[in-house]
Amino acid sequence: MGSCSQEKEKQMVDLFAFSGAVISGKIEMGRFFLAPCLVLLAVLLLGSGADAQQVIGGSVTVVQGDTAVLPCKLRLTDTTEDLTQITWQKRTREKPSNDNFITVGPSQEPRFVSGRDDRFKYIGNFNDKNGTLQLSNVALKDEGSYTCIFTLFPGGTKKTEIPLKVTVPPFTNVKDNLPTLGTEEVLFATCTAAGSRPPAEVRWLTGDLEKKVRTTTNSIQYDNGTTTTVSSLFGVPTSEINGRQVQCVISGDFLTKEISLPFTIQVYFSPTEVNIRQISEDTFECLGAANPEAKYDWNRSGQSLPQPGVKVEGAKLQLLSLTSDLNGLYQCEASNTYGSKHSQLYVHVASGTCSAAWTLFGLLFFLNVIGAAVWCYYKSGYSQKRRRLVLKDSKNGTNGEAEMLAAKTSQLADVESKNGQYSTCTEGTTSVSLQTG
Ligand SMILES: *[C@@H]1O[C@H](CO)[C@@H](O)[C@H](O)[C@H]1NC(C)=O
Numbered sequence: 001m002g003s004c005s006q007e008k009e010k011q012m013v014d015l016f017a018f019s020g021a022v023i024s025g026k027i028e029m030g031r032f033f034l035a036p037c038l039v040l041l042a043v044l045l046l047g048s049g050a051d052a053q054q055v056i057g058g059s060v061t062v063v064q065g066d067t068a069v070l071p072c073k074l075r076l077t078d079t080t081e082d083l084t085q086i087t088w089q090k091r092t093r094e095k096p097s098n099d100n101f102i103t104v105g106p107s108q109e110p111r112f113v114s115g116r117d118d119r120f121k122y123i124g125n126f127n128d129k130n131g132t133l134q135l136s137n138v139a140l141k142d143e144g145s146y147t148c149i150f151t152l153f154p155g156g157t158k159k160t161e162i163p164l165k166v167t168v169p170p171f172t173n174v175k176d177n178l179p180t181l182g183t184e185e186v187l188f189a190t191c192t193a194a195g196s197r198p199p200a201e202v203r204w205l206t207g208d209l210e211k212k213v214r215t216t217t218n219s220i221q222y223d224n225g226t227t228t229t230v231s232s233l234f235g236v237p238t239s240e241i242n243g244r245q246v247q248c249v250i251s252g253d254f255l256t257k258e259i260s261l262p263f264t265i266q267v268y269f270s271p272t273e274v275n276i277r278q279i280s281e282d283t284f285e286c287l288g289a290a291n292p293e294a295k296y297d298w299n300r301s302g303q304s305l306p307q308p309g310v311k312v313e314g315a316k317l318q319l320l321s322l323t324s325d326l327n328g329l330y331q332c333e334a335s336n337t338y339g340s341k342h343s344q345l346y347v348h349v350a351s352g353t354c355s356a357a358w359t360l361f362g363l364l365f366f367l368n369v370i371g372a373a374v375w376c377y378y379k380s381g382y383s384q385k386r387r388r389l390v391l392k393d394s395k396n397g398t399n400g401e402a403e404m405l406a407a408k409t410s411q412l413a414d415v416e417s418k419n420g421q422y423s424t425c426t427e428g429t430t431s432v433s434l435q436t437g
Pocket residue numbers: 056073123124125130131132
């Protein structure tokens with residue numbers, strides 16, 4: 001019996017012990033899971049909330065190379081407590097752990113904890129509980145989070161975290177791809193915003209050319225956090241698109257306003273249709289369309305000019321005296337970096353009587369000369385010498401049809417050195433030949 005009651009007692013004790021274990025287990029669980037939550041909550045409320053209210057900070061964005069001010073100031077409500085030290089910590093791209101790097105004591109002399117960096121300057125006031133720090137010549141590696149900590153007695157520490165963002169404006173340019181005349185789509189130009197942070201937006205404003213051009217944009221991000229963005233402009237390089245204005249617009253958070261780069265679409269081509277035009281009785285001009293503008297060169301039968309009696313000024317050729325010495329084939333060459341084209345002028349200064357001139361005129365007319373004018377008069381009885389300036393068309397030698405651009409007769413009173421006579425009559429039929437190739 002005794003043994004029985006003993007067993008019951010033991011069971012009861014066990015039961016108690018069991019329930020005790022259950023109860024204590026519950027309490028323990030509460031200690032393990034509930035209490036830390038409350039503590040964490042308290043830390044969150046008191047820590048960040050209270051600190052943020054007690055310390056004035058902020059977030060800072062600065063352009064690379066500029067000076068940043070990291071503001072930090074304890075609110076005046078805390079003046080009853082003694083400030084013993086201001087500590088700055090940083091966590092940057094370069095050094096991701098949050099380490100102390102500057103401490104300031106009542107002497108106001110900042111002390112660098114691990115290595116001096118003179119770009120940092122303490123500009124606050126210790127007695128005023130102002131911990132403001134200045135960082136000059138900011139680099140990308142400085143980007144990160146800066147923590148300003150006030151150590152107070154007896155209150156402990158109060159801190160705030162100041163994020164520092166570094167922006168980098170891009171290097172911008174528009175590069176002409178120098179398209180030449182054609183019928184296939186080609187790249188006209190590229191617009192680049194290089195090495196910006198954050199990435200730039202690059203786009204083309206093409207106005208009413210919108211349907212005639214196409215754009216693509218690519219970007220490359222570098223390890224240092226900068227991005228290069230390139231936008232390309234494509235189209236068919238026709239002569240009608242040549243000279244049209246477009247704009248490349250670059251925008252981004254690093255800029256207060258957009259950058260607009262104007263660009264003129266240039267379609268380059270070698271000289272086409274070189275023409276020789278008579279601009280006065282003795283002067284001729286060579287003209288040809290080209291981009292970039294052609295440079296002109298005159299030659300006489302393969303020999304470079306000027307020569308006596310002939311003056312060359314850029315595209316212009318002037319025959320200073322209308323003598324047969326100047327007879328010959330003159331060639332004008334228009335050239336630019338893309339090529340060249342030439343045209344020919346045949347000059348024939350003939351002497352003879354006026355009737356001979358009429359005969360020649362008639363002959364030229366017969367040969368389908370478009371226009372001529374002959375004018376002759378005698379001023380002095382003993383003048384026998386007549387000269388005619390014949391500029392004969394030889395249009396490629398195949399066209400055959402001489403085009404008379406001008407027909408002129410004029411009075412000349414120049415000294416004829418050979419026979420010492422004055423010529424008072426000049427008949428001229430002038431036709432100009434254009435031979436290109
Ligand atoms: C703290 O010091 C900085 C630098 O001298 C100053 O610009 C700023 O106004 C001060 N802050 C306050 C709240 O007085």
